[in-house]
Amino acid sequence: MDFFGTIMAPFKWLVSIIMIGFHDGLTAIGMPTANGWTWTLSIIGLVLVIRAALIPVFVKQIKAQRGMQLLQPDLKKLQDKYKGKTDQLSRQAMAQEQMAMYKKHGTNPFSACLPMLIQMPFFFALFQVLSGITSAKNEGQGIGAMSHEQVVEFDASSIFGAPLSAALLHGGAGNVAVVVLSIIMILAMTASQFITQKQIMAKNMSEEAMASPFMRQQKMMLYILPIVFGVGGINFPIGVLIYWTTTNLWTMGQQFFVIRRMPTPGSPAAKALAERRAAKGLPALSVLTGKKEEAPEAAAAVEPKGQRVQPQRKNRKKK
Amino acid sequence: MPNATAVVARFHPVVAAVLLFLWNLPRNFLIVLLKAYRKVVSPLYGQVCRFFPSCSAYALEAVTVHGAVKGTWLAVRRLGRCHPWNAGGVDHVPAGHREWPANRTPTIVVLNNPDKYLVARTDEEGRSAA
Numbered sequence: 001m002d003f004f005g006t007i008m009a010p011f012k013w014l015v016s017i018i019m020i021g022f023h024d025g026l027t028a029i030g031m032p033t034a035n036g037w038t039w040t041l042s043i044i045g046l047v048l049v050i051r052a053a054l055i056p057v058f059v060k061q062i063k064a065q066r067g068m069q070l071l072q073p074d075l076k077k078l079q080d081k082y083k084g085k086t087d088q089l090s091r092q093a094m095a096q097e098q099m100a101m102y103k104k105h106g107t108n109p110f111s112a113c114l115p116m117l118i119q120m121p122f123f124f125a126l127f128q129v130l131s132g133i134t135s136a137k138n139e140g141q142g143i144g145a146m147s148h149e150q151v152v153e154f155d156a157s158s159i160f161g162a163p164l165s166a167a168l169l170h171g172g173a174g175n176v177a178v179v180v181l182s183i184i185m186i187l188a189m190t191a192s193q194f195i196t197q198k199q200i201m202a203k204n205m206s207e208e209a210m211a212s213p214f215m216r217q218q219k220m221m222l223y224i225l226p227i228v229f230g231v232g233g234i235n236f237p238i239g240v241l242i243y244w245t246t247t248n249l250w251t252m253g254q255q256f257f258v259i260r261r262m263p264t265p266g267s268p269a270a271k272a273l274a275e276r277r278a279a280k281g282l283p284a285l286s287v288l289t290g291k292k293e294e295a296p297e298a299a300a301a302v303e304p305k306g307q308r309v310q311p312q313r314k315n316r317k318k319k
Numbered sequence: 320m321p322n323a324t325a326v327v328a329r330f331h332p333v334v335a336a337v338l339l340f341l342w343n344l345p346r347n348f349l350i351v352l353l354k355a356y357r358k359v360v361s362p363l364y365g366q367v368c369r370f371f372p373s374c375s376a377y378a379l380e381a382v383t384v385h386g387a388v389k390g391t392w393l394a395v396r397r398l399g400r401c402h403p404w405n406a407g408g409v410d411h412v413p414a415g416h417r418e419w420p421a422n423r424t425p426t427i428v429v430l431n432n433p434d435k436y437l438v439a440r441t442d443e444e445g446r447s448a449a
Contacts (some may be wrong), residue, residue: 061403088430089430089433089436092431093434093437096409096434099370099407099408099409100408102369102408106406108369108408110366110367110368111367112402113367113368113398113401114401114402114403116367
């Protein structure tokens, strides 16, 4: 086995055993075993498992963003120090000092590339499992944790007449169902990605983040990703597209939840939440913990025209 | 290797040039790959790295300064450190043996050590003004 294959083997096993687990569970509650929908739900189950496992990372990220509010005074000082110094080396020096500051305060707004990287082997493993189904069937073998019988069954299963292991560019172009389903899912992936990113940029970014040079790159990404999805989509088997679409929808749902319930401090969404809470007569939430503030203002907030406790305002006065 | 240049210098100049080219080939190949990644793929994500220099900048400097083998090893170890449970912060590439003629220090080395080179540059400006 080659080097890449050796690395991927455990991931392929893990991906297939999770799918088989869901498949067996679904057949146990009465779904037909050799049915495309049963396998589709198994793939969706796989997404749920992986994304649920990543929730702690996500929560940590949100907490770190709240912690950033503590750093605002220091950050302001740093920005003043480098005001007007726009050459690359000074920018680098500022970035370095900023990182040192994050470390000193024990909070870092960046999530590291691990959450992204860790999904890649699973994605590749699923890709390999699904695109290897037909050849494994012909050679009389199993794939990962899937037995040969399960491989045969999977190979024969389809939804709307499109086999799960068929890809538009690789033998699926003659099948109308594969073409239509691929295109629909590519559009769904692109739309969900676009909406997620737009929502973040319009509602969940603090003013500082909006003004940063990274915004341009973020905007670029908004228009490049559909191309990536398009090119990837016509090459990938239907099963992989199901995985990709589901994981994008998860991201979108997660983002909606965060924007509504735990917005980034200083963002338009945070203002909206503070206003909603004030309108209901609820006490304002603490910027740092997201918990209710223990304050006598609770009594004042009950009055409809009482002072609204908006944490951002306090910060602005200091500037 | 610190003295690869010294070793090949004993050969005929043409042979020496070919040997040096071959010796540096893996390193330069990795440098091209990393530069392409930083130009094309990195901007898609925006900043996610918890360190200064970022992982890709670290890898580029490590390979430039330490060569393909040790540089790759250093870069892999850094990637292993870069996860949400590490506090991040400033993490420079360890100093290497390679030396560059004045004004020919690779850009990545300068950009990754701004405090060092910013001081050097302001010194120069001061001198030329005086």
